[in-house]
Amino acid sequence: MLESRWSRRKRMVKFWRWKKLPSLVMKISSDIEEARSNTSLVTLGIVLSMHIPKQVEAFSFVKQGTPSLIVGVDEHFKKLRMSILQSHGGDKASHFGLQGRGGAGKTLLAQMLNNDDDIQMKYGKDPVIWMTVGLDAKVSDLYEKLGRCCILDNGVSEKFKLIKNQEEQRTFLKNAYAEKKVFLILDDVWEKPKYDHHDMLYWVDIPRGPGSATLITSRSKSVLCKVQAKVEVVLWLPKEESWKLFCCHAFESGGALLTTLEELARDVCEECKG
Numbered sequence: 001m002l003e004s005r006w007s008r009r010k011r012m013v014k015f016w017r018w019k020k021l022p023s024l025v026m027k028i029s030s031d032i033e034e035a036r037s038n039t040s041l042v043t044l045g046i047v048l049s050m051h052i053p054k055q056v057e058a059f060s061f062v063k064q065g066t067p068s069l070i071v072g073v074d075e076h077f078k079k080l081r082m083s084i085l086q087s088h089g090g091d092k093a094s095h096f097g098l099q100g101r102g103g104a105g106k107t108l109l110a111q112m113l114n115n116d117d118d119i120q121m122k123y124g125k126d127p128v129i130w131m132t133v134g135l136d137a138k139v140s141d142l143y144e145k146l147g148r149c150c151i152l153d154n155g156v157s158e159k160f161k162l163i164k165n166q167e168e169q170r171t172f173l174k175n176a177y178a179e180k181k182v183f184l185i186l187d188d189v190w191e192k193p194k195y196d197h198h199d200m201l202y203w204v205d206i207p208r209g210p211g212s213a214t215l216i217t218s219r220s221k222s223v224l225c226k227v228q229a230k231v232e233v234v235l236w237l238p239k240e241e242s243w244k245l246f247c248c249h250a251f252e253s254g255g256a257l258l259t260t261l262e263e264l265a266r267d268v269c270e271e272c273k274g
Contacts, residue, residue: 061120061125061126061128061129062130063114063115064110064111064114064115064130065111066108066111066112066115067108069245069248070108070112071237071241071244071245072105072237072238072241072242072245073105073108073109073112073234076098076105076109076232076234077109077112077113079232080096080098080109080113080215080232081113081116081118081119083096083230084096084113084119084122084183084213084215085118085119085122087213088211091210092208092210093207093208093209093210093211093212093213093214094212094213094214094230095205095213095214095216095224095227095228095229095230096213096214096215096216096229096230096231096232097215097216097217097218097223097224097229097230097231097232098110098215098216098217098218098231098232098234099217099218099219099220099221099224099231099232099233099234100219100233100234100235101219102219104234104235104236105234105237106187106188106217106218106234107187107188107217109217109234110130110185110187110215110217113185113215114128114130114185119183122183123181123182123183123213124151124181126149126150126151127151127180127181127182127183128182128183128185129146129149129182129183129184129185129207130185130187131145131146131184131185131186131187131204132187132188133186133187133188133189133190133200133204134188134190135188135190137200139166139195139200139203139204140166142203142204143166143169143170143173143203146173146177146206147160147161147169147173151180151182152176152180156176159172160172160173160176166196166203167196170203170206173206174206174208177206177207177208177209177212178208178209179209179210180207180209180212181209181210181211181212182207182209182212182213183212183213183214183215184206184207184212184213184214184215185214185215185217186201186204186205186214186215186216186217187217188217188218189201189204189216189217189218189223190218190219190220190223191218191220191222191223199223199226201216201223201226201227205227214227214229216229239269239270242269243265243266243269246265246268246269247265250265
């Protein structure tokens with residue numbers, strides 16, 4: 001029986017396909033192996049990156065930003081700056097305090113002292129340490145910063161990270177800073193809340209090395225009395241200085257105003273007590 005042309009063609013196509021099949025299979029198999037190899041490398045890279053500890057950057061001096069116009073705090077600044085520069089402390093650390101209501105300028109004064117060239121010359125730049133405490137501060141966060149200060153040896157910082165108990169962390173940091181001359185600024189320290197039955201100063205008043213000094217800003221005098229700090233009380237701004245500051249922030253010109261507008265603005269300053 002003669003094979004039709006159509007049947008012959010189908011048989012030839014089928015044969016061609018089967019002949020090509022091994023090479024196609026080999027190519028697919030090769031592609032799969034290559035994909036598996038790449039996947040293994042990627043997975044290995046991910047696993048390795050998960051197990052390589054991140055290098056924690058050491059904490060060093062931070063210059064605090066201050067406004068271009070500063071009024072009403074010059075006398076406080078000069079007095080406290082002189083006290084800090086003249087302090088010796090002997091075997092004990094010195095404590096200084098800035099006490100006043102919110103908005104009186106305590107933080108601004110602390111920032112000015114932080115940035116002062118003569119204070120940096122006395123203590124060194126990196127041993128000037130700024131820490132904002134605040135009402136909702138966490139001791140663990142403050143300790144983490146103290147633990148990676150660049151004035152500590154790398155070995156000390158690495159050991160500190162292994163300690164989990166907070167009381168043990170406190171003891172470790174006090175020993176680490178015992179021989180360091182440091183100017184620590186604790187901004188906005190509150191009397192409450194307490195942490196493990198201790199107030200905040202118990203936890204953060206760490207540097208007690210010879211010649212060290214701690215500056216504490218607080219609204220509460222009792223906070224400063226606990227460390228027998230030499231207290232500078234920051235009062236309200238005098239009327240004219242208050243007016244000058246108000247005009248600088250409220251009006252573009254900062255100069256003369258219409259009589260009616262000036263009367264209203266002065267009433268606002270009087271109500272705000274500077």
